[in-house]
Amino acid sequence: MSGLAASLGITLDEAAPPERELVDALERGLVLVEQALDRDVALTDPIADSMTRYLKDAGGKRTRPMLVMLAAQLGDGVTDAVVSAAEVVEITHLASLYHDDVMDRATLRRGVPAAQEVWGNSVAILAGDLLFARAGAVGARLGTEFAAIHAHTFERMCLGQLHETLGPQDADPVEHYIRVLADKTGSLIASAAELGALTGNADPAYRQPLRDFGERIGVAFQLVDDVLDLSSSPETGKVAGTDLRAGVITLPLLRLRAAAESDADAAALLADIERKGDDFPDAVARLREHAATVDTLAEAERWRDGAHEALTALPVGPVRDALDAFAASLVTRTR
Secondary structure, three states: OHHHHHHOOOOHHHOOHHHHHHHHHHHHHHHHHHHHHHHHOOOOOHHHHHHHHHHHHOOOOOHHHHHHHHHHOOOOOOOHHHHHHHHHHHHHHHHHHHHHHHHHOOOEEOOEEOHHHHHOHHHHHHHHHHHHHHHHHHHHOOOHHHHHHHHHHHHHHHHHHHHHHHOOOOOOHHHHHHHHHHHHHHHHHHHHHHHHHHHOOOOHHHHHHHHHHHHHHHHHHHHHHHHHOOOOEOOOOEOOOHHHHOOOOOHHHHHHHHHHOOOHHHHHHHHHHHHOOOOHHHHHHHHHOOHHHHHHHHHHHHHHHHHHHHHHHOOOOHHHHHHHHHHHHHHHOOO
């Protein structure tokens, strides 16, 4: 997994023994997590089993399990409890994708048709519910504190989706949007970091800095996703502007709307995007180069800088360096 080392800012040919040991431990842990997912996502009902396995088998970066195990390196490292924690976080993430795709009317996920495109909305929602139930069952084995953190995270994810659905009401649209990202995306990544420290028996003083780190990179991660939507992805088959065409609100769009209030060129571009006519691909390309998108990337960098600042409360060493590089890799990724 040379890609794993690269995401942690480690060049294996030049790595010192502690860094190489860190990469080896994470690689072994990811194998164990994948085996646990194969076991615990399985259901005895063959139809339900095919549905709940669908997105897991489509692949994924396993970013959240990786963060669980990386945070655990501040304590006992990858233990059975840490593997279970990583599994719970990933199952929760998978479950949320089924629901998100229904609400966003997405047609593709991880290069395959979204679940509701295969089975319909009701079945896709039920598949997500089954996965949430399974995540709870696995998490229950890890104690009441773990279960409480996981339940609070689930609550925040639901509130984020609710607030996204209702819209900003009287709130500032950008502030509302960032809050939605913190709840929908940041909360689970924050939980991954904290649960890694909890199940890895790390110093309790590290947990709040890790939560802050995770939430901030979660927001940065989603802001970068907003920008990536403006480019096509051969790996997933996603067409540039897929979210915009589906009516999904993104920060570049919000920034463009603000600019359109006083800028005729921005207003013309906004009209082209919202019309979704034959010139829509050209309008997406223009937005990709617009100051609204440049500002979105700058906002992502600010959240990434905040994540870096949170890490100063952790001990200097390979784990902290790897966490910092991990955050950087999420912001600089191209897919």
